[in-house]
Amino acid sequence: MPKDTGIGAATTRREDVRFLTGRGQYTDDIQTQGECAAVFARSTIANGRIKSIDTSAAAAMPGVLAIFTGEDFAEVGGNPAGWLINSRDGTPMHEPKRPVLAHGKVRHVGDAYAAVIAETVQQARDAVEAIEADIEELPAIVDMKDALATDHYVHDEIGTNQCFDWGWIEDNRAATDEAIKNAHHVTTLELVNNRLVPNAMEPRCSIGHYNPGTDEYTLHTTSQNPHLTRLLISAFVMGIPENKLTVIAPDVGGGFGSKIYHYGEEALVLAAAKKLGRTVKWTADRTEAFLTDAHGRDHVTKIELALDEEGNFLAFRTETMANLGAYLSNFSTATPTFLHGTLMAGNYTVPLVYVNVKAVFTNTAPVDAYRGAGRPEATFSLERVIDKAAREIGMDPIELRRKNFVKPDQYPFASAAGLEYDSGNYDALMDQMEKVADKAGFEARRKESEAKGLLRGFGVNAYIEACGIAPSNLVGVLGSRVGLYDAATVRVNATGNLSVMVGAHSHGQGHETVFPQVVAEMLGIEADSVDIVHGDTSKIPFGMGTYGSRSLAVCGSAVVRATEKIINKAKKIAAHMLEASDEDITLKDGVFSVAGTDKSVSFGEVALKAYIPHEFPLEDIEPGLEETAFYDPANFTYPSGAYCCEVEVDPETGKVRVDRMTAVDDFGNVINPMVVTGQVHGGLGQGIGQALVENTTYDENGQLLSASYMDYTMPRADDLPFYIVDHSKGNPCTHNPLGVKGCGEAGAIGSPPTVVNAVIDALQSGGKNVSHIDMPMTPHRVWSAMNNA
């Protein structure tokens, strides 16, 4: 029987009401008396030397208040990389400075080299057009292979376009080479993980405010992690003391990774606000978003899988070139390395894994974590090469995976790529997938498709990911320069309702509904009496924000710990009120009772007593009822899944239609199944988008050809089917108090290889010997592959 409140209930979301009635408040909705507007001058050249910037004509334009160039920020710090990666030879990665505004050189189309502040946006736009920039065009470095061969550099001062050359696990390199050399069978696949633009529907926006009376700054910004943004601005870029800077991320219209990072526009509006004593606002238009939001993926990979006679996996060896774009974005060096290489054993007992990643600077927009961040790239490589291997050795693709799965009695399982999986049951997920997807009915559906002249294919995938990012001790060893705990403060107000301040940020994930379900269940009170406060550094404890499917697993755990502290203290107060001993107090349904008696006080009475502490034993109990907990997990969490997809391919046109998409996931325990299912839906939409329609295209001069919704294909309602989603086979995480694993990225990780595998199966069923098609599988690519086969 499904519950209707608390943990496990499909509670509808309270935040929906404001969004459905137009009362949400996104950053651009904030309008301040006397605000002025910032507009950026952006490079139209991919690689160029700035010879001069003449702003005199622009400065004389109507309404112009100030103009900034890179020279104004020459003395402040750069926007840093959050992870230090060492190359195979032990040398540290190259870390060229990423300035607030381009200085000396522009390095990608869209790179901002000046900013105009004017009374209105239109005046600022007009003035930007009047800036005379003399920029000497240099050869653009776009293709990664070319970048590693040329003697032109994105960053001249480092004299190479290779940021690092990373090996994982380096000690396994020779043994992996040997295993592949001697194997009975080796399957090799070269593939591209296409570059994507995250495309949160709300464009980035930042508002800077300065109070000269107190020397305090306030930044409203579209961020997934306001404390991280404050730390970066304070400690690295602007040197504003943290206690003088408040960062507020109000309602945020989607992130998907792109709003994790600190961007130069945030620093600019703060500097301008101080200089002018005015509130300064900048809102990106969509083309700016395409040009400057951190992009995702963009790996070129060769993967080899070695097998023995029975189909046992012996080794995976991967060589990847990962595009970093023109500058290091905050997580960009972690994404192709530790968020990718450590997952290259997949769900399998394979004994050897070796991954080599060469990270490359190019004159393109920075590339960083996008929904899944490294794990989609790992899953795609693994699950495509396994599918190819199954065909080559004549084995059913599901059977080949099952043969190599980690088995339920093997947990905790030390993977060959260096992680310790805590729980799972991959066979059970595959069983459930075959059942809910009606795999048995596939052949009949294939015949129906064939009767219509269409080819039908069935593709499968098994994935594992590491999320709930993550243990500070572990990520510290792996090169992270920050900790990755999270924090919560539970404040019981005198009248018995609660404000829960959390470090996680909700920009679609439903925290305002889900976290109260947890607190209410623990205290035995109504969820409606619990409110979540998030997104404002002046109100919440120092948390690391929302990404890496970490909100519930990490911040939710902090909420649990803080609530446990509340219960402990409330029991002491109740014991005092009931003249009993602490140990004899029980809490049930919001009532504290003395065991074995009829004496009790309600949660509300205890709350009131905490704030009106008459006759309080002050030597034993402080007044008030407010507790904070920081939670740092012992391990990553390891969601896993079995997905399948059925496509129809029109052999006349190459057009692919996804007819059925099934996702069976192990997320451990589930707090709100409605929200979890919605998260999977969104991931599936993005993953199918990557597989079929989305692509980011630069020409050889570094011009972004797909810089608007007229050119970059976003998946629309009529590109996608209803999905079949199941998370009933969860195995609880063993190391966090809720037993939860995280669900935000799974759909985007599991679906792309599933769709490709299905298309290949369809083409093979039509007698076409096609073993791979790169994403996006546009009609042109599919038709060409069929007709060249």
Next chain:
Amino acid sequence: MTKVTMTVNGKSVSGDVEGRTLLSSFLREDLRLTGTHIGCDTSQCGACVVHVNGEAVKACAMFAIEADGAEVGTIEGQANADGSLNVIQQAFQDHHGLQCGFCTPGMVMSAAALLKDNPKPSEGEIREYLEGNICRCTGYHNIVKAIMAASGQDVSAIAAE
């Protein structure tokens, strides 16, 4: 500057606008009706869909002066008279048809226009109609389901919560 007068959500409003002022800007900046969102600059995303004289219109594709004298409806005017969610809004909440909420006003306004012309649209008709509304969060599943539910169709057989 030109003076424009229109009825927005049943109230007469007027303002002075430049020739180039878009209806979306007039609504957001002059009337402070910020539920109408701007998600692109090429009239593709649909976050700014409003009703003009009963028709769904992308407010970024119309100048404010073109709406002079018109009846304009925005998301702020959609709730029932007592402030409760209307049938479409309620269906979006019941079926989790929104996540970040940014595309939501446009989706609700488009859905209302669709159901006015086609009270019982099929799944395919809904998907086709929403071609001009982009959502990045939901994968559209629950939006389509919500619109079917709002039109009185039984959606219990559609998978998931």
